[in-house]
Structure formats: structure tokens, C-alpha cells
Amino acid sequence: MTRALFLLLLAALVPLSALAEGVHRVHLTFPSGGEFTGLLVSETHGRSVTVEDSTGKRYGYELSPGTKMWKEFLNVPKERSPWIAMGLSTILPGGGQYYNGEGNLGLAIDAVFVGSLLFGALTASNPANDSQAAYEVSIAIALGAYAFGIIQAPFSSMVGNDTRKDMIFGISDKGLSAGLTF
Secondary structure (H helix, E strand, O other): OHHHHHHHHHHHOOOHHHHEEEEEEEEEEOOOOOEEEEEEEEEEOOOEEEEEOOOOOEEEEEOOOOOEEEEEEEEEEOOOOHHHHHHHHHHOOOHHHHHOOOHHHHHHHHHHHHHHHHHHHHHHHOOOOOOHHHHHHHHHHHHHHHHHHHHHHHHHHHHHHHHHHHHHHOOOOOOOOOOOOO
16 A cells, blocks of 8 residues: 555656657748648658648658758657546546646545545444444545546546647647737
């Protein structure tokens, strides 16, 4: 039990830099006037590139004379699988939150889950206190924290993946816009 708590505490203290990766965003301008901005997948010494667009499609381009290419290094969050996040939360309360880089939320879910189970066990084992209701409420709270973690983890990874795409490809048309006029 103490080993599991130690591992959970260690996972909560993982630096956020370990949850990020470096990628190159590339902008191509072709002699014909066309342009392309995407994620650099591979490059062959200035002769050709493979790039990925925001939908995940990959394109190969031969870099003919006159083609201009700009590369920009970005430190973005790693892509997370919603299914893995949900599976980890099913196995261990708060596990999906740790996987998504939300160590504090994972620790809070663990604290509520373990704390309510301990309270329920202490309430049930006390012969002077025959309150069945307190025991049942503590079990309900533990199950609620467990269910919250399972439901929240995949949504959090999907939001994180959208944020990652926005950081690489720019803000997409999602119905939101902002502007200043003077």
C-alpha cells in the first residue's frame, strides 16, 4: 500500500517538460505561388520533404529550385490516446489524469477515493458507531470519484490533442474569433 502511494506521489511530481515533444512546423512557398504549412515528418537533405496537414494526411514534395522553406521548432504537448487514458483510469483511479499530465487532478481523485474508503472502513469497524448510512455514503463518494476519473480522462486527452493541433497549425475555424478595431 505504501509503495503504491509512493508511486502515485512520484507520478504527480513528473515535470511537465517530460510530457512535451519537439516538432518542426514547416511553411513551403512554391514558385507557382502555392503555399503549404504543416508538420514536418521527414526531410531528405533539401531535396524533398514529407509533411502532414491538420487532418493527418501526409504529402511528399520535391523541393524544386525556387521553392522556399521555413522551419520553426515548436515544443508542444505529446499526443495522448483517449482510450489509453480511460483504460488507465479504469485500472487505477486517477491514472488517466497522470497520463494526460494532470498530476494534481489525479492526486485529488486518489485522495478522495482512498480517503472515503478509509473513512468507510473506519466507520464500519467502530463498534460504538453503528451508522450504516455513513459507510454507504463514503462508498458512494469513492465510486463517484472513480467514475469521474474514468469519464474525465478521455475528454481531457481529446482537448489536449486539439490544443496541440492549434499550436502546430494555428487556430482553426471552430466558430471562435477575436479582433480589435480602432
